[in-house]
Amino acid sequence: MSTLADVRPLTRPSVARPRFDLAQLGPNWYAAVMGTAILGNGAAVLPVRAPGLVAFGEVMWALGLAALLVLGGARLVHLTRHREAARTQLLDDPATAVFYGCPPMALLAVGLGTLLLGSKVIGTGPAVVIDAVLWTAGTVYALAVAGGIPYLMITRHRLSALEANPTWLLPVVAPLVAAATGPALVPHLPAGLPQQAMVYGCWSLFGIGLLATLVLLPVVFTGLFHSKVPALVLTPALFLLLGPLGQSVTAVHQLADAARPVLPALAPAMAALAELYGVAVIGVAVLWLAVALTANLRARRAGMPFAMTWWAYTFPVGTCVTGASALARHTGFGGFTGLAVGLFALLAVAWAAAASGTVAGLARGRLLAR
Template sequence: MEATQGDPGSETLAEPRLKHFPVTFFAVVMGLAGLSLATLRMEVAGAIPAGVSLVLMAVTALAFTAIAGFFVAKALRYPKALRAEWEHPVRIAFFPAITIGVLLICAGLLPLGDEIIRPVWMAATAAHLAVTLGVVSAWISHRTFEQAHLTPAWFIPAVGNVLVPLAGVHLGFPEISWFFFSVGMLFWLVFLTLVFNRLIFHNPIAERLLPTLVILVAPPSVGFVAWLQLNGGEVDAFARVLYYCATMFVLVTLTQVGKLIRLPFSMAWWAYSFPVAAFTVASALFAERTGAGFQRSLSYVAYAVLWVVIAILVSKTLAAIRRDEICRPEG
C-alpha cells in the first residue's frame, strides 16, 4: 500500500522509493565532478587529449540535474521525510554536497566563459553559506549529538567552503574566496581534532559508515588547490604543509584498504571517489608548479586508481538499482 503524506505509521518496503531518496546521492556528483577536474589536469599535463574533461563535466551536470530533480520531487511530495534527513545526525552533513556539486561544476566549466558561470557560481556560493550556517546552527543548538554520530562526513561543509576559491579567484571575487577558505580551514582543524578523538578514544565507526574515513584525504588536498589559487600559483611552505598532510592521510587510508574492500556495497562507497580525485588534482598541480617527477608519477597512478574506483562505483550502483536495493527505508 502506498503511504500518504500524513501517514504516521511504520515505514514499509511498499512505500514509494522517492520518499527514501537520500541526500547522500549528491556524493555521486562530487565524485564525477572530481573525475572531470582530475581529467583536466591530465589534459594540461599532455597525458590525454584536450576536451575530454568538458565531456565528463557535461555528464556530471546531467547527473546533478537528474539527482536534483528527484530530490526536489521528494521535498515537494514528502517534506516530512526531507526534514527527517535534515534532523539525522549523520545525513545532515551531506546537505552541503548539493551546493558543492554546483561549485565543482562551475570550476570545471570555466572555459565556457565567465559571463555564463559567474551568476551560477554566485548563487551556489550564497546557497552554500546558507546551508553551512544551517548545519552549524543545528550542530550547536539544543539537539543532542553523541560521539557515535561524529564521522569524517562532518568535514563535507568545510570542504565546500575551501572549494569556493577554485572558481572564485578567476571570476574576480578574491575577498569572498579568502573568507570561505579561512572558514573552511578553521572548521577542518576543529573537526580533525574531534574526529581523531572519536576514532582513538571511542567505539569504532559503524561498518556502514567506514567508507567516510577516506574523506580525511579531501580537506588538505582541496586546501592545497585553493591555496594555489589565492597565492598566485606558488607552492610555498604552507602549500607544502597542506599537500604533505594530504599525502599522510592517503597513507593512513591505505592501511585500512583491506577492511574497506570487504564492506558490503552501499551509497556510502561514493565517499571513496572525491577524495581520490582531490588528491589526484593536488599531485598534478604540485608537479606542474615544481617540476617534481615523483608527484607527477603519483598523479598518474592516482588518476588510474580514480578511474577504477569510479567504474566500480557506477557498476555497483547500477546493479543495486536494478536489484531495487537503493532508496529503501533504514533498519
C-alpha cells in the first residue's frame, strides 16, 4: 500500500538551457551588425520610394544600433575577462585575426545609418554627433587594422599564399567603408578648411583601401584556384569579394557629391571619374555575384549547414546596393535603378536567412554554448 510519503509532486522535466561562453565571442560577430545596418542604409538610399520603406530602414537602423551596443558590451567582457583568448585571436590565430576588420565597419555603417535614418527619430543634432563619434572611432580602428593585421601576417602569422581566402580582404576593406561614409558629414562641418580636409582625407582612405585590395586580390585568387574552398561552410565567404567592389563605387560617388560645393575646380573631374569607374566596377561585381551565387547554390545542394559565415551574404551585397543606387542617381539610367532594387531584394532575403539562423542557433545552444 502506498503512503503519503510515497507521493511525489508532479514536476516538468528540467530543460537544460545553454550557457553562453563569451570566451568564444570573436570579432566575426560584428558581421551581424554590419549586415543589419547596411540593410537599413540600403533602404535609405534606394532610388525608388515605396510605402513603408523609410520606416523599414529606421527599424533596421534601430536593430543595428542595439546589436552594436549589446555586442560591444559583450566584447568588453571578453577582452577583460578572457584576455588570453583575445590575445590568441589577434596574435596567434590568423584565421580569426582577419575578422578584426569587422568591428570598424560595424561602427561606420551604424554611424551612417544614424545620420540617414536616425535623424528622423532622435533629431539631426544628436544624429550628427553620434555619427561623428562613430565615424572617427571607426576610421581610427580601420586604419589600425589595415596596417596592423598585414603587419602581423608578415611578421608573426605562419601563412601560405596557396591557402589564401576572401577573409584576407576584411582588414583592408575597412578604410573603403570609412571613405564611403565620411562624405555624409561634410555638410555638417564648418565651411572652408574643415570641409576640404574631410574630402581630401576620405580620398586618401579610398586610395588606401583600393590599392591594398588590388594587392591582395591576386593572392586571394591564387589561394582559391589552388586550394579551392576548404569546407562547405566557408562557401559564403566568396561573397566577400563583392565588398571592395561595391564599396569603392559607393565611395567615389559620395566623394564626387561632397566635392561639388567644397572643391568646385575638381568636382567635374571627380563626377566623371565616379561615373566611369562605377559603371566598369559594378559590371565586375554583377559577374562575380553570379559566380558566388552559383557556388553557394551548389553548396546548399551538398548540405551546407548554417554558420555565422552566412552573414557574408549581407554586407557585400549591401555595398552593391548602395553603389548601384549611386549610379542610378548620377546617371539617371533606369537599368541601374532596376539593378539596385533587385540587389536590395536579394539583400533582404540574405539578411532574413542569416538573422533567423543566428537566432535559432543561439536559442538551441549551437552558437557560443559552453
